[in-house]
Amino acid sequence: MFPRQRARRHSFGAMSATTCCVSFGFFCLCAVVFVVSLTSQLYRSPAISVKEATLRTDAEQFGSLANKDADQTGSLVSSLCEDSARIHIPNPFAQINDLYEPLMLRGKHHNTTINAFRKIRNVKIKINAFWESSKQLVDRFKATCEGQGVIKRLLGDGLRMHRFGMDFSNVHQRRYGVLTAEGAELTQDKDAQHIMDVYFRNAVTKFFFANDLPGHYRERLPLAFDLPDRTLVEQFRRDGFVRIDSWDGLDVEHVRDRASIRPMLQEGSLLRKLVHGYLNVEEVVFTGIQYLGLRHGLNRSNYGNGQWHHDGCGQRVKAFVYMQKVDEFTHPTTIAAGSQKTLWYPNTQFFAGHIPGVNKLNETLVLEEYGPMITRMLANAGGGFIFDTNALHAADMGPEHKKREVWILDFEARPHLDNLPRATPYTPGKITPDFCPSQKNHNERIHWKFDSSKGRI
Numbered sequence: 001m002f003p004r005q006r007a008r009r010h011s012f013g014a015m016s017a018t019t020c021c022v023s024f025g026f027f028c029l030c031a032v033v034f035v036v037s038l039t040s041q042l043y044r045s046p047a048i049s050v051k052e053a054t055l056r057t058d059a060e061q062f063g064s065l066a067n068k069d070a071d072q073t074g075s076l077v078s079s080l081c082e083d084s085a086r087i088h089i090p091n092p093f094a095q096i097n098d099l100y101e102p103l104m105l106r107g108k109h110h111n112t113t114i115n116a117f118r119k120i121r122n123v124k125i126k127i128n129a130f131w132e133s134s135k136q137l138v139d140r141f142k143a144t145c146e147g148q149g150v151i152k153r154l155l156g157d158g159l160r161m162h163r164f165g166m167d168f169s170n171v172h173q174r175r176y177g178v179l180t181a182e183g184a185e186l187t188q189d190k191d192a193q194h195i196m197d198v199y200f201r202n203a204v205t206k207f208f209f210a211n212d213l214p215g216h217y218r219e220r221l222p223l224a225f226d227l228p229d230r231t232l233v234e235q236f237r238r239d240g241f242v243r244i245d246s247w248d249g250l251d252v253e254h255v256r257d258r259a260s261i262r263p264m265l266q267e268g269s270l271l272r273k274l275v276h277g278y279l280n281v282e283e284v285v286f287t288g289i290q291y292l293g294l295r296h297g298l299n300r301s302n303y304g305n306g307q308w309h310h311d312g313c314g315q316r317v318k319a320f321v322y323m324q325k326v327d328e329f330t331h332p333t334t335i336a337a338g339s340q341k342t343l344w345y346p347n348t349q350f351f352a353g354h355i356p357g358v359n360k361l362n363e364t365l366v367l368e369e370y371g372p373m374i375t376r377m378l379a380n381a382g383g384g385f386i387f388d389t390n391a392l393h394a395a396d397m398g399p400e401h402k403k404r405e406v407w408i409l410d411f412e413a414r415p416h417l418d419n420l421p422r423a424t425p426y427t428p429g430k431i432t433p434d435f436c437p438s439q440k441n442h443n444e445r446i447h448w449k450f451d452s453s454k455g456r457i
């Protein structure tokens with residue numbers, strides 16, 4: 001008995017020592033995990049913006065709401081949160097090197113504001129580092145039940161969410177109607193607001209959302225146009241451009257003379273109808289005429305506008321007048337039809353990155369996204385086209401192309417021009433004063449007001 005008892009006591013002693021060790025080990029592990037997680041929280045805290053904090057609070061509130069009212073909201077929330085019900089939501093700020101035109105990343109694009117670009121080392125690393133907090137915010141948002149719910153509801157109402165941005169037109173139509181008195185309902189829409197706080201966090205994009213998009217969804221000005229003109233305006237609104245066989249008022253024989261353009265600006269001209277009809281505001285501003293010549297031999301490396309982009313100025317209209325016939329071998333401008341209503345992600349904006357001008361998009365991705373919608377602006381001398389520079393576009397830069405010479409006329413809605421968020425020196429998210437329109441080429445200011453008593457412009 002005794003030896004066995006001793007043995008038992010001995011084995012009890014050994015077991016107790018093992019248990020102690022295991023418990024101690026477990027305790028240590030817990031302590032390490034706790035300290036690491038606390039440290040990482042503390043380390044992260046300073047980088048979390050007010051919006052991110054708000055987002056987290058919102059998600060928590062949404063969760064507690066579900067507990068309170070399990071019958072109504074609870075079932076919805078839990079179904080949204082089930083793993084099987086989760087949808088894959090891409091993050092536009094992840095792997096953004098693929099997003100950009102490789103030529104641009106190698107510094108191969110002409111642009112006076114970003115000559116600095118060529119001297120920057122580790123461009124890709126810097127771009128990724130700049131957008132890292134946006135990437136993390138989107139990742140956190142889409143992992144929450146609330147984020148999943150917001151996106152699902154919007155997609156259910158027809159949100160177009162693609163690689164470069166979002167188009168809310170179907171959502172507006174489904175929730176509020178095709179056109180409404182102000183067109184501004186989305187600015188008060190909780191889901192859209194949430195998206196703005198997560199995906200579109202800079203001043204220019206918020207401005208385009210609040211100021212430009214409503215113009216697409218607002219009832220039309222009562223313009224007294226005849227049917228052919230009305231049809232052209234509707235085409236312009238649908239596609240973001242209209243090709244013109246011959247600009248009315250223009251003296252084609254003297255199209256190389258800058259003065260020959262002026263009659264196009266007269267009251268009641270086709271150009272005025274298109275500009276005013278498209279911008280759909282009481283007052284628009286003509287900001288000037290620019291000469292642009294593309295000589296033979298230019299290519300996508302040395303003419304930056306040969307790489308896909310939107311101008312980053314929001315809704316702005318340019319009219320091109322051709323000094324010679326532009327065929328498919330005369331550097332025609334190419335435009336992605338329908339892309340003008342897109343709210344572009346900040347990392348595609350000219351004025352949003354760590355330096356201005358990181359906005360040239362990967363052609364392969366553009367063709368994948370818009371292939372059949374891409375249209376060449378072909379027309380005769382004295383013709384041309386008019387377009388919204390918020391549409392995605394690029395000059396066609398094949399090596400065998402002939403010289404192209406054009407006049408470019410710029411227009412903006414008065415509230416747009418007056419209120420664009422601007423800053424100098426360059427501040428990410430704000431436009432420098434020498435752009436939109438360019439100070440060099442567009443320093444006229446001629447205001448056209450809609451005369452509602454006559455319905456004329």
Ligand SMILES: O=C(O)CCC(=O)C(=O)O
Binds near residue numbers: 311334389394
């Ligand atoms: O030269 C072209 O055809 C393109 C012009 C352009 O990209 C622009 O004016 O924004």
